[in-house]
Amino acid sequence: MLALLAPAAARADEGMWLPLLLKQLNEADMQRKGLKLTAEDIYSVNRGSLKDAVVQFGGGCTGEIVSNEGLMLTNHHCGYGQIQQHSSVENDYLTNGYWAMTREQELPNPGLTATFIVRMEDVTGQVLQGIPAGMAEAERERTVQQRSAQVAQKAVEGTHYRAFVRPMFGGNEYYLFVTEVFEDIRLVGAPPSSIGKFGGDTDNWAWPRHTGDFSIFRIYAGPDNKPAPYSTSNKPYQPRHYLPISLGGVQPGDFTLVFGFPGRTTEYLTSWGVDEVYAASDPARVKVRDAKLRILDEDMKASDKVRIQYAAKYASLANYWKKWIGEMRGLKRLNATARKQQQEQQFRAWVAAGDATRQAAYGQILDQLEQQYRLVRPYVLARDYTTEAALGVELVAYANSLQNLIDLIQNKAPQAELATAIGKARTGTSNFFRNYSAPTDQKVAAALLPLYTDGTPAELLPDYVKNLRKQNANAAAWTRFAADLYTRSKLTSNESAQKVLDELAKGNAQPLLQDPAYQLASAVVSTYRSKVLPVYSTATDQITLLQRTYMAGLRQWQPERKFYPDANSTLRVAYGQVAGYEPADGVQYEYYTTLDGIMEKADPTNPEFEVPPRLAELYQNKDFGPYAVNGTVPVAFTATNHTTGGNSGSPVINGRGELIGINFDRNWEGTMSDIMYDPDRVRNITLDVRYMLFVVDKYAGAGHLVKEMKLVNVPGQAGSASGASDQKIKKQKVKVKRKKAEAN
Structure with a gap:
């Protein structure tokens, strides 16, 4: 009977956590896994923190700020609609890519927004006060919506901010989100589809992956650095925080943090x-x-x-x-x-x-x-x-x-x-x-x-x-x-x-x-x-x-368990560690891929695996700049972060708060993680920032964009935190040790 009544164990690295609650729920565990920062460094209202470099890109993706002039990274597939709108048969930016070599060449995108979270607040008491447990659902929802609107309106009264309230744990709790929404977002750069969509539908949701899934935009603001409609007189936005970019690379077991806006999960379904x-x-x-x-x-x-x-x-x-x-x-x-x-x-x-x-x-x-x-x-x-x-x-x-x-x-x-x-x-x-x-x-x-x-x-x-x-x-x-x-x-x-x-x-x-x-x-x-x-x-x-009601019962049944709310397009933190995995009996996948793999997959007869001549030339000449490791360029890596749709474009950050990659997919064996997480097989797939920088700098010749970013842990640079062992990608199989899930 004791065994029967034992609460289900929490599973390692599962969870999409509210940044507001990291201090009490997750900080100690994150630091044990390699985080060098505090919860306040990740989410703060009083000073610049990691959250101030993360935006909801449009309505369904995430982006991150990487310069003090509003330069923003997201996925190629997130910017795909904007790239397509600027394309024609005569100017086919989907096929050929696009790079703005001056600010004047940066292309406006009517209707596209970038949304920052200014602050979050638990407003459960204000929303649910006096609502009886047996109220009809339709009536309850009307009451909740009315009160939520009132709470949101009051929170931003007299400001340029916007606000909304979202339910958590099936409506047992409610949280206020105050936002700042920018409307002048311009396309700066996008690789050709032969890089940004390399592998096409064949490789989609798959690992190993060799897709350069990124695009670059810039946020513009009015003269007061506040949101403003598109105008040629607008200036690049100056953020409260932007992410430095690490060239130090990753190794198995390294801490990873994904910060973004996951769309929808249903982890507590019956x-x-x-x-x-x-x-x-x-x-x-x-x-x-x-x-x-x-x-x-x-x-x-x-x-x-x-x-x-x-x-x-x-x-x-x-x-x-x-x-x-x-x-x-x-x-x-x-x-x-x-x-x-x-x-x-x-x-x-x-x-x-x-x-x-x-x-x-x-x-x-x-x-x-x-x-x-x-x-x-x-x-x-x-x-x-x-x-x-x-x-x-x-x-x-x-x-x-x-x-x-x-x-x-x-x-x-x-x-x-x-x-x-x-x-x-x-x-x-x-x-x-x-x-x-x-x-x-x-x-x-x-x-x-x-x-x-x-x-x-x-x-x-x-x-x-x-x-x-x-x-x-x-x-x-x-x-x-x-x-x-x-x-x-x-x-x-x-x-x-x-x-x-x-x-x-x-x-x-x-x-x-x-x-x-x-x-x-x-x-x-x-x-x-x-x-x-x-x-x-x-x-x-x-x-x-x-x-x-069932959700409330689960939390009462398992009071020691750390529950996280299902994703609902609000800002969340997921954390884990770099790892490969075993997709099937007798099969082991390493945690990284390289430019070598792109050349191995190259097939001029298949549009999904075409390699641009310029990329092939750079590979042939080994012209990799400072982005090389052991004679090749890292392309992507996998980690155990719990992600879903909406996390596309999310920054993947190391333990020091530096950008190491751009999240762009999950592995096919882990797509059921919206409903049930499996620590042995669920992996998020991340574009290594070194491949992004290599494409921007060496392939596109847009080095002015790289100069705008803050690069740290550069190989050979004095004071670099990355030693030779950090830079070396070992040519051996990385076997993932399966661990029993431990209770939080």
Whole structure:
């Protein structure tokens, strides 16, 4: 019984920790692993600290400041959309790269932001005070949102700062984040895709990795060093702190810290939640994206115009397609559902052994969760096939985006309101068709619509679509249907779509109402809203409420365990150590890769493995500058940091607070770490800063950017902290010793 009731042991290096709480939860452990700094050096409100060199790049990546003039590093794949927007067939910066040799050549990026965290604060008491435990979830959420908005507004009143409140631990705690958002972000440099995307989808989520996944931007500010809209008179931003860059390299066991904005994890799911991901949602999404990616790949290879139009979209689709495949394999290998069931049995035993209060609070919680998950399963499938397949057809998604205009006309909205909406629709339409190919999308429709009709539970399909399924019994029939749809629709080109908007501006909705693409979109979305969303929302609200209670129970059951909140795009610290790993029986991976490996993979017949002539020349001449180690250049390394989407572009920092790399991926065997962490196989993949500097300096000839950075631990430099042993990469297999997880 004692063994049964023992709390699950914490696993080494697992966790995405709130910087505000490092002093009390993590500082001692971090210092034991090699951190030379204090928690105050990492996160401080009163003085410059590491947090002041870290930004949320756009809405989904991380960047880091590496000069006192606002120079910022992130991943190539994070800046990919901006690089693509500046590219054309004539000026193909995706293929050839881009380097600003003067400040005047740095390119503006409307809509791109860089967000600093000014401070964090626990505001749980202010948000939850007086809310009864049994309040309905929808009502509770309205109250929480109202109070959160009030707390955020009060926190920044009279300042230029912004603020928001985010829930932690399923809504058991709430934290305020005060931010400073810069809007003038300019592209400074990007390597060619043959460096920045070397290995392509073949190597994505994989190790060994040889991708130079970085791009360079600069933050500009107004004359007072505060955020300002784009202006030629703006000046480079002067940060409170920027990261020095170490050339000292890494060795197995070295401390590493990843500072960034991880997107979303669900580490505390029940067994039914894990099974939903593994057996329902992931397989459905993979099936749909697999079909779509094959079509896009074929058309992109056949046309440079289509390649540029779809480059960013393809990369986004492919990224999580492959991640979900790895996630399913990882969950299967870990027997994740069974392990969660074992934890639930232990939790039930703890509840049963407790007093009446404990049993009243938690006695029915797992049975209720199981009931809700079973209820919601078909609606989860309907959600995934609607969003991935039906709305994965761009024509259908675009047609649906015009629904609000129909609503305004039918509700007889004021002419000024309609005119404003039409103006926004015109701009959105022009932007949409800039990166759209109707012939390609027609092929996508022929492939995805039957997946939507077959994968969605029949009772949740629109009658309109049920009739389509009866009329189109095979692939050839769906191909004919798609051809007819794209011939008859007026929403397949910018010119004809703008004419439809002309009619809508006059209050005439008929051209859109009669359009076959709009009719299809309307049927799909209206049925989703009437049949799927109500039940799905009610069930997920109940799961959220029950999960919150279960989370509280887990923390009460295991009071000595250090819990970290699931990632939710807020600033977090993950820490670990440099290490290789064993992906399978009889296979060992070293912790590093080098330029030698790029040349070994080089294949001029495969676009994913093309090597630029200039890079080959530098390699042939051994012209590596100060970035070489043992006659080659380090490219990437792996460590045990717990990361996820959103950590792309995060700085990887050594124990002295110096930048040693840029986080850009995870290994495929570790992609299930969003749900279950495995210390033996979970590894984050980091671009070694020495390869980045080598590409900027020696390949691109942009040495002025390197001079702007502060380089430390330079080989041969007096007072360097890196001795010969630190600089030497040993040519031997690095075997990772598997250690039993120890309780925190």
